[in-house]
Amino acid sequence: MEDAPKLDPSILVIFGITGDLAKRKILPSLYHLCKENLLPDQTKIIGISRKHVKNQEIIDTIHECISEGGNICDPKVLDRLNKWLSMFKLDPLDDQDYESLSDHLHKIETDSGQCLDRLFYLSIPPQVYGQIIERLGSHGLNKSCRHNKAGTRLLVEKPFGFDVATAQQLIENTEKVFSEEQIFRIDHYLAKETAQNILKFRRHNPVFTNQWNGKQIKRIHVIAKERIGIENRVGFYEQVGALRDLVQSHLLQLLSLTAMEIPKEINSDEVHAAKHEFIKNLIPPSPGVGISKQVLRGQYDTYKDEVNNPHSNIETFVSLVLQSKDPNWEGCIFQLTTGKSLDEKQTLIQVSFGDEDPNVLSFRIQPNEGIDVDLLIEQPGFTHNLHRVKMNFSYNQNLGDSHYAYERVLVDAIRGDKMLFATKLEVMSSWHLLQPILDFWQQGGEDLEIYSTGSKGPSTKRLEHTFSDKLNKS
DSSP states (O other): OOSSOOOOOEEEEEETTTSHHIIIIIHHHHHHHHHTTOSOTTOEEEEEESSOOOHHHHHHHHHHHHHHTTOOOOHHHHHHHHHHEEEEEOOTTOHHHHHHHHHHHHHHHHHHTSOOEEEEEEOSOGGGHHHHHHHHHHTTTTSOOTTSOSOEEEEEESOOOSSHHHHHHHHHHHHTTSOGGGEEEEOGGGGSHHHHHHHHHHHHOHHHHTTOSTTTEEEEEEEEEOSSOOTTOHHHHHHHHHIIIIIIIIIHHHHHHHHSOOOSSOSHHHHHHHHHHHHHHBOOOOTTHHHHHHEEEEEETTHHHHHTOTTOOOOSEEEEEEOBSOGGGTTOEEEEEEESSBSOOEEEEEEEESSSSOEEEEEEEESSOEEEEEEEEEOSSSSOOEEEEEEEEEHHHHHOOOOOHHHHHHHHHHHTOOTTEEOHHHHHHHHHHHHHHHHHHTTOOTTEEEEOTTBOOSOOHHHHHHHHHHHHHO
């Protein structure tokens, strides 16, 4: 994060402040931003809940979350947050509650003597976005304050729809209330330090810049592994699965940052245009046999018991390989892999230069953010054997502790910087790319591989070999 970003005074209205996402991500990030004096003293936080909740319950939640990480909360920071915070009881279907919320925001601004930017953060299940967004609009909360002197923004979490049709419907319904400029679709992976660095790394290191094409790079593999299973997300995961949960959003966004054409200007509009162009040029898997050869899905062995559904064919693991019709990437394989209940937690991007014994450049997104390069050198002695060594850069060791990704999400949303947020064009291009897979899976679950909890997951070798053979023949 840049040093001491200057932020305008804002009101952050958090729907679902008592939920899991707020507890794990949003509230700890607000604590750290407050501790680092990155938020103005005029900042206000409105916690929206269906039931009466006292400020102290939220402050206790922050204290608990910070303590779980082995840190001790600064009581002065907690006191400051408590002064900023006010809880507001709201029934999402009660129009009068929205009128009361509007009056409450107006009173805050009147008491502070100035108009404040308003950010509505929907930290709630996507299924209920619509009813809240519609009422925000019908009660004028999609506009500025009553003096028209400040901005209003809507922050929403993935998934952005469940397929092409629902994503398009969600976009159309939201745009009836908020303009695209006001909508901030959150992908917190893009706010991690290493992800932010990818474009600048490519642009400012000539040793790699001129090699960034399909002639030199033969494979880009984006991987997101998790040790945990679905935990308390049964209702959510049975509707979503790994492809919708991570591939459509996080992994395709990371891949586009890695392989998109670098624009002349690194600004929000240019970067989003380049990302959309890259995703649009990816070739969707062919229906039928093509999908079975290009896509592998699996489910960990205890999943059916956890969701109490012996017939569930929801995937907890997926790996797919793709090509691009962009001539610059002819000959390169793009692979996306994610899974739960695996042997390790790891998110990284592997860029392989060369076919046999490739040099591998790895961007480590989490944990231990940093960059590795695998090189081959001759092993000392008389045998002339080659030995693989790793050059390693770590953010924590070289540049100090990296920030929470959600800190960057909140800061950029407050200052209106959309660089790290997904646009509707990117969202729709991603769904169009994956829709053939969803359609194919709807026909049955015979291709679902069961894997052991805590294992490496299903072997993806057949995907890589099948696609390599196809590329060699083309």
